[in-house]
Amino acid sequence: MTVELVRANAGDADVLFAARVSTKGEQSLEDVDADASKSAGLINYLMRDRHGSPFEHNSMTFYVQAPIFVFREFMRHRIASYNEESGRYRELRPVFYYPGPDRNLIQQGKPGAYEFVPGTPEQTALVEREIKASCTQAYQSYQRMLEAGIAREVARAVLPVTTYSSMYVTMNARALMNFLSLRTKREGTHFPSFPQREIEMVAEKMEDFWADLMPLTYEAFNKNGRVAP
Known part of the structure; x- marks a missing residue:
């Protein structure tokens, strides 16, 4: 499985200014980096109490190569944008x-x-x-x-569904958390999931990229049972 992060406009600061606008208006942009401990606390509060919309003000685009049967499962997640290689317009390669x-x-x-x-x-x-x-x-x-x-x-x-295809998928952190909560199996989750191993392999690679981009959000996600807010 191949997963590459093509581009990202995503950071913990995106969550903070979106959340703080409700109480500080235009000053929310000025206070993003004011206090790291308060920032972590606010993100944890949002995650714990499932105030989800502040986690949507960001974007990540991944390039994924995987078998077609993985993409069929992937695209059941309708909170993302997809563009896939077309078997109508190009000759598919013998990669299985x-x-x-x-x-x-x-x-x-x-x-x-x-x-x-x-x-x-x-x-x-x-x-x-x-x-x-x-x-x-x-x-x-x-x-x-x-x-x-x-x-x-x-x-x-x-051609069988084990044929490899490729696609770009774009989603925000809230959508990615929903995807990860369903497509990875981890101990201690509030709602255990039992994904097919092949799509879990893709999800794990996406999770690694996201963890580097938004470490406070990632920490809160795990601390609160890996439930999408």
Whole structure:
């Protein structure tokens, strides 16, 4: 999985001036850096009591490369802007995802109360072999249709959802916190989540960038159970 921070206009100061305008009006911009401890306290208060709108006055744009099945889950989060690579307008590359040896393969339990555990070396080898064979055959079919003059938007129908795609996604910190609360599994969260590992890998990389940009907000997010305000 590839995640790059393309551009960002995001910092803890964005939260502070947005929150303080309610009591200080135009002076809110002057007081942003006045007292670091008070700033951390205010951000924690906003997070704890779920005053969410001050966390929206910022922006982060990420470039993401991941399998199509990850993007299908990603785009269920409708509080972001997306632009994805198009299989109608360009020939898709033969780049496919298959789980590595550290990926848990076996589901135990029933929906809503299950866990994933490691597979055997034989099961890991089987998954890799079958996915590679299927993708090779599918891409050869795709190429044969393109060479016969079939439109890209038709030929792509044979490609599997493990095919890699790329997109730009732009969101603010409040939207990102919502995404992280649902797409990462952490101990001590108020509302535990059980994401598919592949989208969690993307979420973890996005979280690392955000933690550097807005450390006070990130600290408050974790301190208050990783619940989006």
